[in-house]
Amino acid sequence: MENSVKQNPSLKDRMQSFIKNGNGNIVRLLTAVIIIFFLLSVTRYDTFLTVRNMQSMAFQASEIGILTIAIMLTMISGGIDLAIVSTANLSGIIAGLILTSMVPLGSPPVTVALGMVIAILAALVVGVVCGAFSGYLIAFWNMPAILATLGTSLLYKGLGTAITGGSTIFGIEESQFIGNGLVLGIPFPLILLLVVAIIIGIITRRTRFGLNLYMLGTNPTASHFSGINNRQILVFTYMISGILSAIAGIVILGRTNAMNVDFGASYVLLAILIAVLGDVDPAGGSGSVIGVILALVALQFLSTGFNMLLFRSSGANFFKEFAWGMLLIIVLIINHLSAKRRANKTIPEQE
């Protein structure tokens, strides 16, 4: 608003107002990404700055990126979706079962294509239903999101166990393209992540639904009295979260070619870590796709860096577990302190 009144604001002014509008964390994140990239490029130029390394980082980051965008939406609404990973696993399991039963080895291309379409659609439907059920419990039963999704995550995991009997479900050769394929040298999961990011970015920033979502997250009572159908928005949010989880599930099935209910147990923590790192407020009402993507890149660089420094020993994974916990808490504290400072600054200005 201010910018439009001022004539020809200088770049410095524009930067300052950009930071002032609460984007300081984004700028900080971008700086962190550039610094880590620079450090790794200089110290490990022979292994870090290779096409192969970039591709392998993109493969690792894509599925967790899609899951983080899913959890981000629910966090903006003031809740949280702890069922993302079990939804992803359940969808992947269903897709795998359909593929292996519909497309036996050596099938003609038509059967393969048909099987793939049906499997993907089925997985997406499973995701939507899972999300809708969580959303229904939260919106219509007023269940706290943590508890509702805790219960549903156990439920979906249990269903996955019951369907598979605890064993691993495999995909088919053709479905591996979704997880491992390259398009013009770009990993296919990365393309999926970018498409998801752009669509969700548009939905949150440019649609009525997006605006309502932020208002609901900021203050549900106020949004209710301004005529927003809170329940509808909530159910819709968890449905999108379910669809995105299902997409992640299909990618996981494609990448590993083996689906198991216990896969990716640590992903929930990682998704929350990335979301908080990307300046999504766990209390609701704020968060952006750009922040999440930057945080994802920063974390992937760090993760690769740790692996290179610790020579890919098993200790690297343990150290990462330690470091992610530490990082999450430090970021929470920094965000809290900077929000407090911002609040302290604005109060005297109003007087």
Added chain:
Amino acid sequence: MFKQLFRKHEFIIGLILIGIIIVIGLINPKFLSLANFFSLLRSATIMGIFSMGALIVLISGGIDVSFTGIAIFSMYTTVTILVNQNYEGGMLLPFVISAFLGLILGLINGLIIGVFKLPTMIVTLGTLSLFRGAMLFFVGSDYYNQAELPVAVKEFARASLFTVDTASGKAGLHPTFFILVFLGIVVWYVLKYTMLGRSFYAMGGDRESAERAGFNILRTQLIIYGFVGLISGIGGMIVGSLFRQANPFSIVGSELDVIAAAVLGGASITGGRGSVFGTLLGIILITIVNNSLVLLGIPSEWQKVVVGFFILLGTAIPLAQAHLARERLVRQRIEI
């Protein structure tokens, strides 16, 4: 009078529990044997000890998922220290060291949450990863089997207060059950009769009001999370002893079962409500579901579905009760 009872959450859970026991007992009479009873108690004891901490945190309006990390860290580090010292003494020292380590980790949680007023679940998710990662990276990741454990820790697993002979061998009541009973009485007393207990409920009901009323929130939170750490340390040592191995990868992941039991027993996740009795009922219910569905002929793969269903049910009952109470109030007003 019956109506009054039905409004009590513990009563409904108790009814469900009795119903399940009767059904399982009718289908498979083995369930009602003393040996099975003792073995159920043994599994329930560990969860029960952890649940006392989870209950207090829930009452204060928080949610702590890091206690399994604290438990495993304390137990594994204690065993590592003792094994390196070739310790041959009694069981008291292991418990003291483990409890002390747990207390310190719990206070770290309390400090982060209390000083910076951060969301408890996300902080403890972070510290869970932090504690476990620190243990695996700095202390070690190899597990100690039965032969390597200190003698006292091994012997403690076999301790029994009185035994009964059954067809499949001896079954006994383990002394840790009395640790749970003692803990339950202490927590019940503190919650019901002390100012400290009132401060937990006040904080969970409305943090702002509690602060205005003069409760020191930071001090209360340090006490809560310190206490959770302390009993997690003790609980961790019991786990190591009863399973006769120090496995750094065990227990983490079962924290949600414990929280679910407390919620099932009537603790409100938004704070301000919960009781020791209800929580213990919840623990027994979940233990029976986990251990006895097989006796009913339900495949073990379906256990998680049933547990998930019970969690949702346990959350839905108080919400439905609150809804009914509100409607009653509205109706009364209309009649007036």
